[in-house]
Amino acid sequence: MKRLALAFAALLVASPAFAADKLTVLLDWYVNPDHAPLIVALEGGYFAKHDLDVDLQVPSDASAGPKLVGAGKADVAISYQPDLMLQTKEGVPVVRFGTLIDSPLNCLIALKDGPVKELADLKGKTVGFSITSFQHAYLDAILGTVGLTSADVKTVNLNFNLMPPLLAGQVDAVMDGYRNVELIQLEAEGHPVQAWFPEQNGVPAYDELIYETARDKVSDPRLPRFLAAIAEATAFIKDKPDEALALFLKSHTDLDNDLTKKQFAATVEYFPDNPGELDKAKYLGFAGFLTMNGLLDKQPMLDTFAVELPAAK
Amino acid sequence: MIVLRALVVAVGLVVLWQAVVAVFSPPPFILPPPVAVWHALRDRPDLWRVHAPTTLIETLSGLAIGTVIGAALALAMSYVPVSRRLLLPVLVVSQAIPVFAIAPILALWFGFGIASKVVMATIAIFFPVTSAFADGLARTDPGLIDLARLYRARRSQVVTLLRVPNALPNLVTGVRLAAVYAPVGALIGEWVGSTSGLGYAMLFANARSETAVVFAALFLVVAMSVALRAVVDLATARLTPWAAEIQ
Numbered sequence: 354m355k356r357l358a359l360a361f362a363a364l365l366v367a368s369p370a371f372a373a374d375k376l377t378v379l380l381d382w383y384v385n386p387d388h389a390p391l392i393v394a395l396e397g398g399y400f401a402k403h404d405l406d407v408d409l410q411v412p413s414d415a416s417a418g419p420k421l422v423g424a425g426k427a428d429v430a431i432s433y434q435p436d437l438m439l440q441t442k443e444g445v446p447v448v449r450f451g452t453l454i455d456s457p458l459n460c461l462i463a464l465k466d467g468p469v470k471e472l473a474d475l476k477g478k479t480v481g482f483s484i485t486s487f488q489h490a491y492l493d494a495i496l497g498t499v500g501l502t503s504a505d506v507k508t509v510n511l512n513f514n515l516m517p518p519l520l521a522g523q524v525d526a527v528m529d530g531y532r533n534v535e536l537i538q539l540e541a542e543g544h545p546v547q548a549w550f551p552e553q554n555g556v557p558a559y560d561e562l563i564y565e566t567a568r569d570k571v572s573d574p575r576l577p578r579f580l581a582a583i584a585e586a587t588a589f590i591k592d593k594p595d596e597a598l599a600l601f602l603k604s605h606t607d608l609d610n611d612l613t614k615k616q617f618a619a620t621v622e623y624f625p626d627n628p629g630e631l632d633k634a635k636y637l638g639f640a641g642f643l644t645m646n647g648l649l650d651k652q653p654m655l656d657t658f659a660v661e662l663p664a665a666k
Numbered sequence: 667m668i669v670l671r672a673l674v675v676a677v678g679l680v681v682l683w684q685a686v687v688a689v690f691s692p693p694p695f696i697l698p699p700p701v702a703v704w705h706a707l708r709d710r711p712d713l714w715r716v717h718a719p720t721t722l723i724e725t726l727s728g729l730a731i732g733t734v735i736g737a738a739l740a741l742a743m744s745y746v747p748v749s750r751r752l753l754l755p756v757l758v759v760s761q762a763i764p765v766f767a768i769a770p771i772l773a774l775w776f777g778f779g780i781a782s783k784v785v786m787a788t789i790a791i792f793f794p795v796t797s798a799f800a801d802g803l804a805r806t807d808p809g810l811i812d813l814a815r816l817y818r819a820r821r822s823q824v825v826t827l828l829r830v831p832n833a834l835p836n837l838v839t840g841v842r843l844a845a846v847y848a849p850v851g852a853l854i855g856e857w858v859g860s861t862s863g864l865g866y867a868m869l870f871a872n873a874r875s876e877t878a879v880v881f882a883a884l885f886l887v888v889a890m891s892v893a894l895r896a897v898v899d900l901a902t903a904r905l906t907p908w909a910a911e912i913q
Contacts, residue, residue, distance in 0.1 A: 416873050420695050436873065443875040445695045481859075484869045509778045510860050510869065514770040518859070521774055 373406040374575050377427040379418035380411050384608070385534065386617040387454060387562055388431075389601050390624055394586035396600045402585075403578040403665070419447050422567055429579065434560040438640055441658045442649055448571060449636075449659040451564035451580050455625040457552050458531040458561040461495060464519065465545035469526050472549060473499040481511040481524035490646035492528065494555035520544065531561075533619040541612050559639045564628070577665035580629040587624045594621055631661035672892075698878040706882035713867055713879070718886055720863040724780055724852035725890065728787020732848065733841055735788065736795025740833075743796075744803040744825055761793045765854055773859035783855030783863070790851030791844035798840030802833025838902040845894040849887050 380388060391409060394400050400407045410427070412418045418430030419437075423445040430447070432440070437449055461480075463469035469478060475496065482492075492503040511518055511527065516535060518524045530536060532548060539546045552558040566576060590597040598617050602609045636659045643649045680700050686692075687699045694702060707714070739757070743750035765786060776782035806829045814824050856865030864883045871879035 414872070416875060420693075420875065420877075424693050424696050436875075440695075440875045443695055443877070444693070445875050446693075484873045508861065510856075510866055511773075511778075512858050512869065514773065514858055517770070517774055518778075523774065523777065 373401060373404050375406045375408065376400075376429065376575050376579060377408045377410065378429040379421060379427050379431065380409060381415050381418060381431040381433070381562065383411055384409075384605055386601070386613060386620040387458075387531075387533070389590055389597065389617065389620065390453065390583045390586045390628070392601050392604065393590055393597050394582045396604055397586060397589060397597075399582040399586045399589075400579070403582045405575060405578055405582065407579070419445055419565055422565060423447050425567060428566060428570065428573070428575070430565045431562055432565050434563050434636070434639060435643070437563060437565065438643055438649060438653060438658050440565075441653065446568040447565040448568050448657075449560075449563045449631075450566055450571065450576055450662050451583070451628045452560045452625050452630070453562035453564060453583075453628065454620075454623045455560050455632075456623050457550065457556070457559055458533055458623065459491075459529055459551055460532045460536065461526055461528050461549040461551070461554075462519065462530045462536060462539070462546055463526040463548075465547055467522070467525060470547075471499075472496065472554070473501070475499075475526060476501055476505045477507075478525035479507045479509060479523070481509045481515060481518055481527040483515055483529035484510060484512055490643065490648055491551065491556060493646070494642070495549065495551060498555045533623065534616055537616050537619050538612060541615055557638045557642045558635055560632075560635070561623075571660055571662065574666070577629070577662050580662065581665040583628045584626065587626060587628065590621055590624060591626075594618065629662055629664075631659055633659075672896075695875055695877045698881055702878040703881045703885060706876075706878040707885065710879065710882070714882075714886065717862050717864050717867040717883070718890075720780075721849065721852055721856070721865065721887070722890060724783040724855065724863065725787060725848045725894070727780070727784045728851055729791060729841075729844060729848040729894070731784060732788040732791035732844055733795050736792035736840065736844070737799055737837060739792070739796045740799035740803055740837075741825070741830075743800050744829055745822070750800070757793060757796060760789070765790055765851065766857075769854050769858040773855070778859040778861060782859065783852045786855035787848045787851030790847050790854075794843040794847070795837070795840035798843070799833055799837040802836025803829045806832045834906045838898075838906060841902065842895060842898050845898045846891050848894070849891050853887065 378391065380391075384392065388409075391407075395407055395409065412421065412430075415432075416436070418427070419432045419440050421427050422430040423440075431453060432447075434449070437447070440447055461472075469475055472495065480492065489503045489508075492506070492508065496502055496505065509518075509524060511524070515527050515530055516539065519527045527535075532550065536546065536548050564580075566573070570576070586597075594617075598614060601617065602613070633655060637652075637655055640649065640653055640655075640658075644652045683700050687697060698706075739753060743753055769786060772785055773782045776785050803825070810828055811824060814828055819827070852863070853865040856863040857869065860866045864887055868880050868883045871877075871883065
């Protein structure tokens with residue numbers, strides 16, 4: 354109701370259009386603090402102000418969003434920069450047009466009182482990971498900094514069940530936990546942990562979460578307005594984090610607990626001020642990393658997978 | 667004859683699939699054409715050599731253990747009638763728990779090797795076996811049992827000489843069902859914690875948007891289920907020659 358009222362108010366005040374344009378956005382995962390700019394833009398009326406009626410949906414699995422967007426079933430998907438280039442290689446017609454999280458969140462986590470004190474201790478140990486598209490390249494790069502390869506460790510796919518096996522001692526370290534989610538959670542639960550960040554250990558930096566759209570929608574006038582609303586919501590989050598958190602929790606009361614608050618606070622710094630800006634060197638650099646590791650056949654041209662849209666009119 | 671029939675059905679399905687692709691032309695990352703799946707099967711022997719045997723071994727072990735446990739439980743319930751009243755509710759409850767929900771916990775208990783998958787496959791299949799076999803054991807002609815008692819047959823003799831032979835066709839039905847479900851159990855196990863297997867291969871291919879590879883792995887799982895079912899059919903045809911199916 355409130356959303357409707359806001360949209361209506363925006364219609365009267367700000368916009369020459371007759372009705373807000375619908376825009377369907379597929380999230381990568383259940384709503385969590387990574388999605389704060391989207392939730393705040395929705396609840397705070399920033400989308401409405403830009404004449405957008407945004408519908409946020411959670412798909413069945415993290416890789417479904419880009420495929421559905423590529424097939425024209427939705428307008429925007431949240432995905433991962435490393436996956437983006439593999440999607441385009443497989444013929445999914447999507448491009449990145451914005452950044453939600455402009456740093457890797459992924460990290461390698463071990464318990465402080467466990468057997469892994471430094472990276473070299475991983476030799477002969479078991480490393481758990483969640484499904485990622487480029488698991489060995491990643492691990493090889495990190496282990497390469499101490500003269501090891503992924504063949505020196507035993508890898509186990511834990512899918513969505515990352516932390517219990519680490520705590521139970523069945524794996525000695527885990528990859529693919531997020532520094533603003535799992536790391537915070539382990540510490541909050543009283544487990545002293547240490548983490549290695551990939552971008553400091555042999556892996557080039559990348560954007561963990563990005564906005565993708567179908568290649569044939571890059572000139573869609575809704576998208577620059579979408580990014581403008583996200584930028585305004587981000588400014589609000591950074592300016593008034595407590596009020597932003599309250600807005601975020603208002604529609605997601607199930608997340609209203611101390612852990613979410615800590616995770617929210619740890620996530621704010623990773624939201625870029627200008628979500629539409631494209632860091633070309635970063636995207637080409639990571640494509641080079643994937644190519645070098647045999648995940649891409651050849652270095653792709655930048656405009657085949659990432660674009661920067663003109664500013665909203 | 668059976669082989670021919672199976673071939674006709676398989677070819678028919680592939681033709682239908684190709685027709686859907688031709689008519690609706692979905693993007694290949696949503697529904698790949700059969701030829702793309704064939705290429706994925708042909709061009710990735712490295713993948714299948716590693717992952718298919720894992721799933722096959724998990725499935726066969728689960729099927730063997732689940733069948734033995736399932737048959738043993740049914741026999742126990744037949745020998746000791748009071749155990750039927752005690753066991754049956756437990757069995758029904760065990761089936762009401764979704765395997766998917768407890769899979770992560772089983773992985774924690776049994777590790778990420780083959781054991782947790784075999785346990786998962788066993789849980790998925792022992793119930794159809796127990797249920798079918800127990801029904802057969804319970805439904806022996808009461809007239810025959812009265813006759814055996816008149817001849818002072820012991821309880822154990824009644825079970826081995828009358829009830830078990832009478833229930834063998836039911837056991838066969840249970841094992842046939844089990845043969846189809848066993849790979850599903852193994853796959854669920856691979857989903858939550860694994861180092862290899864067709865489920866593992868599928869998860870990775872999906873993350874890489876390699877839809878044709880996902881379908882190729884699926885094809886191998888289905889082929890495995892069908893082959894298992896055929897082997898069970900062949901093996902059991904000799905077991906119960908007096909109860910041959912009428913076509």
